[in-house]
Each structure stands twice: as structure tokens, then as C-alpha cells.
Amino acid sequence: MSVSIDITGLPPERIVFETSPLAELGVALHALSEPGHHPGLHGWATATAAALKPDLADRLLEADFLWTTTFSDVLTPFAGIRGGDGRTGATLAEELDLLDRLDEDRFMAAALEFTCSAQYAAGGPVRPERALELAANRGPRQLDFTRRLLSDPVGVRAWLRRLFEDCDRAFFADTWRRVQPALAADARHKTELLRRKGLSEVLHAVSPAVSLDEEDGRRRIAVDKLSDGRTTATGSGVTFVPSSFGWPHVWVLHAPGWRPVVHYPIAAPELPGPASVELLHLRMEALAHPMRMRLCRQLARAAYTTSELAESYGITPPEVSRHLAVLKKAQLVTTRRRGRYVLHQLDVAAVARIGSDFLETVLR
Template sequence: MSVTIDIAGLPRERIVFEISPLAELGVALHALATPGHHPGLHGWATATAAGLKPHLADRLHEADFLWTTTFSDVFMPYTGIRGGDGRSGATLAEELDMLDCLDDERFVAATLEFTCSRTYASGGAIDRDRALELAATRGPKQLDFARRILDDPAAVRAWLRRLFEDCDHAFFADTWQRVSQRLAADARHKTELLRRKSLADALHAVSPALTLDEENGRIAADKLAEGHTTAVDPAVGAGLSFIPSHFGWPHLMVLHAPGWRPVVHYPVDAPDLPGAASVQLLKLRMDALAHPMRMRLCRNLARAPYSTGELADAHGITAPEVSRHLAVLKKAGLITTRRRGRYVLHQLDVASVARLGSDFLETVLR
């Protein structure tokens, strides 16, 4: 499973690494609302939440569906402005002006796309009745907001802009001043990699989950989601943006809405881990451990090295049966083998198994 971006024929100069204060505000709000996704930010989230005035906290709660369950494209409006160049703004105020320039159709679609409207990547007009029906399943707060957006998008635009401006005054201006230099330095570094080396090198530096298929002119983001977009749509304008985020880990987000320029929003302050597991490897490992007999074998293998014959005797099954189970575990990279005389001993790779919990969480949040 992956989200792919067609880049065949895309001029190198149309691939940009740049920072975005509005996008970072969106991820900061997400981290504030879902601290469980961001264990490294607990201190910041606790202190920031404690400092919010009750009225602002209530308004954030009212609109939190824009950043809690997922990440609304309203935080990157510059990629959806018809006739625009797709570039981010220098300041939050400039990007809020860009949000004002997003036409009503796209604004409404961006605010409702995930939670109470059509499938994200399908495009097309919003079905009002269906949007309200889906909003109702999420409770009265969501339903009320959906009605407001559909009935009076101009009023919601103004309300949302004031909310973001108040967040800026309350905490984000100081936060942005602290993190923006680090993000700008990362964007410059990736730009130099792209210019002096290759796109493949730049992508690898962004995330191991990104791969380049040079033959077919396509970038793939390894995610538990499927989607497709193009960076060379003549109706939109050629361009692909990469935006670094201090608050993003473990999320790697790809804006791939129809009619918008694609964006890869990536974390720069990820913890030092052995390497992110691919979706396919995670699935392989979880399938391998789902079998009750293989789980019982792992109980032995976690304690000491065992030969095939010893495992067969211990569990009352034949040696060929044990071998088949061991082959599955070995293919998933969960056991190691070594020879001792004429015996081959198998042992559980405890480090790989220990990583499964964090690998699973990183993958589903990616």
C-alpha cells in the first residue's frame, strides 16, 4: 500500500523544499490535541495547554476535527489556489491571506473532506445530505460545524482565521520563532542534496518511507493508505513541495487531493531508531506471529537456542512441521540461526520483536 506521485517530466526546479508556518501550526494543534501520538512533546503540550485561556481552549475544541483525526488541507491553502504558484508564504499572516484566497468550493471540501464528505481522493462535488449524515455520526458538535460550513462558508472562514490568529498570539508566535530556523536549515540542506546529488538522495534524507521509481517517474510513500496524484497536471501547474515539521513525527503526510499540487509534509526531529519498517515487513511479521503454534515456539526461542528436533519434541509435532513454522518466522526476520556441530540452532531476535509495538504505531500513524 502506498501513496504515489507522478513526476515524469517535472522540471527539477519545480521540486522545492520550504517551510510553512500555517502547516506547522496545524501539526502543533494536532500534537496539542493528541499528545499520545507524540510522546516526545508531552512537556510542550502540557505546558501549552495549561497556558490556554478557557475561551480559546473551547474554540479549539469546537474545530479540532480539522487536526485531530487527520490533517486538513486548509493548513496548506497555497497548493490549492487556482492560478497560484503553489509556494508557501513567508509569514503566518501571508498564508492566512492565501487561505482567504481559496475559493469556497475548495475551502468547504478541504474542511469536510475526511470527516463528513466524500472519499478524499475521489474529487467531485460535495453531497450536502451525505455530508450532514456522516457528520451526525460524529456527534452534535461535528454536525453543527458542518452545517455552518455548508450554509455560510464566509463566516466560518472569518471565524477560523481569528482562531488561528489567536493561537499565534497565545503560543504559536513564540513556538515558530524557536523552531523555524531549524526547519529552514533542514529545507536548505535537502535543497542542496537535490541540487548537488540526486532526487533519490534527497528523498532518502526526508524519510526511508519514500522511494523513487526513476524508470516510471514516480515517488511512492510507504503508508497504510492508497492514493495517487500527479505533480505535472497542466490544469493545476507543475510542482511538488516538501515541507519539514518539528511537530510531525511519527506522521509522514502526503497531500494528494485532486486539483491540488502535491505536498510531502515530513518530520525532521524523529528519534534515533534502527530504521522504519516497511508496511509489507510489518504485515509479514504480524502474520507470522498470529499463528498460535508459532507463538508457542517463540516462547521457547526467546529463552534459549533450540534445534528443530528439540522444538518438535517439546510441542509434540513433527520436525517438518516445525521447519515450516521456522521458515515463516525466518522470512519475517524474527529469528536467527547458527550452527553448533551438526545441529542448527534457532533463536528469537528479541530486538526485532521488541520493535513491533513501535513499528506498528509508527506505521499506522505514518
């Protein structure tokens, strides 16, 4: 499963790395709303939330599904302006001006992503009755927001701008001053890496979850996620936006007619790279079998030969070999030779990673 961006024939200069203060504000708000997703930010989130005035905290609750249920495209308006150049703003005020320029249809579709996520890739106008029905399923705050948006989109847009401006005064201006230099440095570094080493190299530097697929004369940027989606950048380009708050998320804007955007984290815990969706599936499937679970119990304690394992569990060596093959394909068992014996042992570090791999994968 992945989200793919077709870049066949796209000139290299249309793949750009830029900072976005509004997108970073959105990720910061996500970290405030979902601190469990971001264990490394607990201190910042706790201190920032405690310092919010009650009125601002209440208003953030009214709209928090824009950065919790989904990461709304409202937060990257530079990608949706018809006839625009797709460039981000240098300041939050500039990007809020871009939000003001987003046409009404696109603003409403982006603001209602939380109700129509299944139809995201299809595009098209919002159906008010369906939006209200889905919003009601989400909760009273979402329903109230949807009613206001459908009846007064201009007023809701102005309300959102004031909300973001108040966040800037309350905490984000200081936060942006602190993180912007590192984000700008990362964007410059990735731009230079793209120039010197090429696209495949820079995509790997963005995230192990991002890769270049070249097949049948087509070129695609693939983002390994527990979702499917596709779009094309051949008429516009692709923007990569670094984030100091984003880990473990890699967000991809792939709405029809919008410039594709990949929003990636520049900071992550010092852990091995995240497993692919396919590898995680193999590992969980491998461990779901009761006999393989029993084999793992023994292999976790010491290294054993196939014959030893067969004798321990009363099954034939070929049966053991078949189970070991599944565990090895899932990269959960290591093998080494000692004389004429082949010894198998559980990779405890790989098994220990499954919990965090699963969490990173479903949040990615």
C-alpha cells in the same frame, strides 16, 4: 499499501523543500489535541494547554477535527490556489492571506474532509446532505460546524483566520521563532542533497517510509502508509514541508487538482527506522499461529536447532522448518552456524518493536 505521486517527466527544480508556518501550526494543534500520539511533546503540550485562555481553548475544540480526524488541506492552502505558483508563505500572516485566496469550492471540500474522507481521492463538489449526515455521525460539534460552513462559508473562513491569529498571539509566534531555524536548515539541507545526490537519496533522508519507484518508464514517489491513494505532479510539482512536531506522522496531500505535498517530521526518537506496512503485516501474521508462538517462547530463551525444536514440540523437522521460514521471512528469527549445527534464535529487539511499529504505521 501506499500513496503514490506520479512525477514522470517532472523537472527536478519543481521538487522543492519549503517551510510552512500554517502547516506547522496545524501540527502543533494536533499535538495539543492528541498528546498520546506525541510522547516526546508531553511537556510542551501540557504547558501550552494550561496557559490557553478558556475562550481560545473552547474555540479550538469547535474546530479540532480539522487537525485530529484528518490533517485538513485547509492548513496547506498554498497547494490549492488555482494558477498559483505553489510557494509557501514566509509568515503565518502571508499563509492566512493564501487561505483567503483559496476558492470557495476548494475551501469547503478541504474543510469537510473529516466527513468525506472516502471520497477524498475522487474530488468533485461537496454534497451538502451527505456532509450533514456524516457530520452528525461524528458528533454535535462537527454537525454544528458543517451547518455553519454550508450556510456561511465566508463567515467560517473569517472565523478560522481569527482563530489562527489568536493562536499565534497566545503561543505559536514564540513556538515558530524557536523551531523555524531548524526547519529552514532542514529544507536547505534537503535541497542541496537533492542537487548533489539525486531524488532517491533525498527521499530516504526524508523518511524510511518514502521511496522512489521506477518501473515501466514511470517515476513515482511512494509513501508507505496504511491507505491507498494516487495523484500526479507532472503539471505542478511537489512540495516537501518539514515539521518539528510531526513525528510519527507523514502526511500526504493528494487531492485532485491540488499540488502534492509531503509533510514529514525532522525529529524522531532514537529508534530503528519504522517497519514497512508489508513487513509489519508479515510479522503479525507470523505470530498469529499458535505453534509459531510456542516456538518463539523457546527461541526467546536460547538458540536451538531444528531437530531440538521438533523433539520439544512433538512435530517433524520439516514442519519446524516451515514455521521457521515464516518467522525468518518476517525478520523475527536469526540464524547462525555452530560447527555442523544450525541454530535459530528469536530476535527479541525486533519483536519488542512490533508494538511501536504498529502504532507508527497506523498513525503515519
